[in-house]
Amino acid sequence: MLQSMLSNLAIATWQTIYMVFIATVIAVIGGLILGILLYLSRNKSNLAIKLFNQIVGFIVNVTRSIPYIILLILLYPVTKLIVGSTIGTTASIVPLAIAALPFYARLAESAISEVDKGLIEAANAMGASKLQIIFKVLLPESRVLLVDAATLTTIGLIGYSAMAGIVGGGGLGDLTYFQGYNNGNYFLLYGGVILLIILVQLCQSYGQFLTSAKRLTSVWVLTILLALGVVSQVGYNLYSASKITNAITVGYMQAPAQDQIMAEAAKVAKDKYGLNVKLVSFGDYNLPNRALSTGDIDANVFQHIPFLENQIKQFGYKISEIGKTFIYPMGVFSNKIKSLNEIQVGDKVAIPNDPTNRGRALMILQDAGLIKLKPGLSWKATLNDIVSNPYKLQIIPLQADQIPNNLGSVTLGVITNDFLAKAHLTLKQALFVEPKDSPFANIIVVRTKDKENPLLLKFVKAYESPEVAKVADKVYPDNAAIPAW
Incomplete structure (x- = not known):
């Protein structure tokens, strides 16, 4: 280690x-x-x-x-x-x-x-x-x-x-x-x-x-040494790329648990199907689909269907679902109260600030009876769509990975499963959990023209395997990752 x-x-x-x-x-x-x-x-x-x-x-x-x-x-x-x-x-x-x-x-x-x-x-x-x-x-x-x-x-x-x-x-x-x-x-x-x-x-x-220094000789020596290192690195990259066959590049959103799941999927793909999977992690939810559309990666694993549909509508991407992964129920957590009945007027609530998880979190708060949204909006809801807020909750959008760090500064935090381990939490500790009939099953997405690509279909089989499900159950305990295939 x-x-x-x-x-x-x-x-x-x-x-x-x-x-x-x-x-x-x-x-x-x-x-x-x-x-x-x-x-x-x-x-x-x-x-x-x-x-x-x-x-x-x-x-x-x-x-x-x-x-x-x-x-x-x-x-x-x-x-x-x-x-x-x-x-x-x-x-x-x-x-x-x-x-x-x-x-x-x-x-x-x-x-x-x-x-x-x-x-x-x-x-x-x-x-x-x-x-x-x-x-x-x-x-x-x-x-x-x-x-x-x-x-x-x-x-x-x-x-x-x-x-x-x-x-x-x-x-x-x-x-x-x-x-x-x-x-x-x-x-x-x-x-x-x-x-x-x-x-x-x-x-x-x-x-x-x-x-x-009177002379800049050391600059030229250092530059030559670093230039040789750069040339060697580029040469090695080109040589390695030429030796790899049956290869695809798959993008995902970086998170501790996802690293392990994606690594296991790549291992299964290699062991069972002779498929070499290069994994690329991203730090922004809008980037994996863009990279897929431009051909920088061959598939991505990070989003659910509502998010995909919104991205296609917004950017005109020609990308499609090719397989399913897991449903990751989101939960409402607190370090200050033990029940939603203890909510006080004016309490602060942290929710993810990315468009889809923000709307999803608002839906969860509505399901928990804390707010009421305009009808028919679902995950597209924004803070402006709250029509009833009886507790006058101060809802604060934060970057998803920062909510666990700030749980002590708010009364409630709606946390995505990717960051529960970071906060030493499990789904069992949630005060309220998203219903399990959630439409937010995550999917494997490829360019539409590549839906029948045999290499990508092999990757789907590798991902939808008992080995990957076992790792997911380990890193997402208490049914925090439900296989959707």
């Missing part, structure tokens, strides 16, 4: 270095060029140059203003065009680089602006060309500030890389949050945090060393 966790930490550390190194190189080179152009085009009377400065400056400012998590999603088409996929470690590099490039460009422009104007005038008086001024005056004189800016950018990218987990990007942030924090694995949680701190400290110390 310890060896496996150490291996996971080592792999995640390399994934972070891999992502951050490439993104930093792109950001520093591209940002430096852009920063020089912005500096040279400042305060020019020429209309074309002035317009260039304003347009580029506007684009840089807009890009810097977009939160990274939003930028990551907005750049899906660009990422797909460049690397052929929107998921995985390599795909995460594209938004990282694009997010960092304008940031470094502004820092580079500011650093170059600090160069003594007298040196530039002297160079002009001696007949120096633009390129000579750039390479003999501007860059050498602003080297310390440029190195500081590169250090700051690299450290920022290490932080950004932590969000790569929502698209299966891996890295220390992904490992620390999803496998450490969500799984209650404190070795991975604190181990990942410590390694992130070490990486940041190494970057900061190395940056300080470079600011006082």
Whole structure:
């Protein structure tokens, strides 16, 4: 067990270095060029140059203003065009680089602006060309500030890389949050945090060393070593992919119990059907269907039919159900009261904030007699559709995995089964449980054109197996996972 966790930490550390190194190189080179152009085009009377400065400056400012998590999603088409996929470690590099490039460009422009104007005038008086001024005056004189800016950018990218987990990007942030924090694995949680701190400290110390170094020889040596590592990684990935046959990629929502169920399904697929299943976990409910539609994965296992129908209606996806998995009844839990009869006026209730589980949670609160919704809405209900709230409950939408952490701050929490173990709860402890005739059976979904794909049909058989049901019963005790096949 310890060896496996150490291996996971080592792999995640390399994934972070891999992502951050490439993104930093792109950001520093591209940002430096852009920063020089912005500096040279400042305060020019020429209309074309002035317009260039304003347009580029506007684009840089807009890009810097977009939160990274939003930028990551907005750049899906660009990422797909460049690397052929929107998921995985390599795909995460594209938004990282694009997010960092304008940031470094502004820092580079500011650093170059600090160069003594007298040196530039002297160079002009001696007949120096633009390129000579750039390479003999501007860059050498602003080297310390440029190195500081590169250090700051690299450290920022290490932080950004932590969000790569929502698209299966891996890295220390992904490992620390999803496998450490969500799984209650404190070795991975604190181990990942410590390694992130070490990486940041190494970057900061190395940056300080470079600011006082007379030569940048060590930069070239380090760059060559990391470049060789990157080339080796890419080569290994291509070689491994060429050797794998009868392979499919399946996406799912990352959660402690789901990791075990999906791993067992992949094992059964391999042992019984010779099918190689690559698993990709996501951190956002809207991403698996998008990845499926664009061809980045071949199937996903995370949603029920109402959610699928809503996604198809909203985005026009041509995807369809091919098999069933489990019904996961949701429950109402509390650390403060032992019965719903103890509810007081004004009590706080936490529910999931994603569209489907939010409506589903409101339906559960209605079934429990705590609120009343507009008729006929079912899972599409929102807070605005509550027509009766006799207890004047303060209903607070939270990210699903955060409700267990905040159960002590609210009177009630509607918790999805994926996060019960994290809160050391079982369905038996629920004050109220969703009725078992729930329409929310989870399903296996593929692109409609692939419904008869024999490999995908084999995966359905592997999933709908006694072995998977046995694991589900273990990780979801007290009938918290009911086979729907």
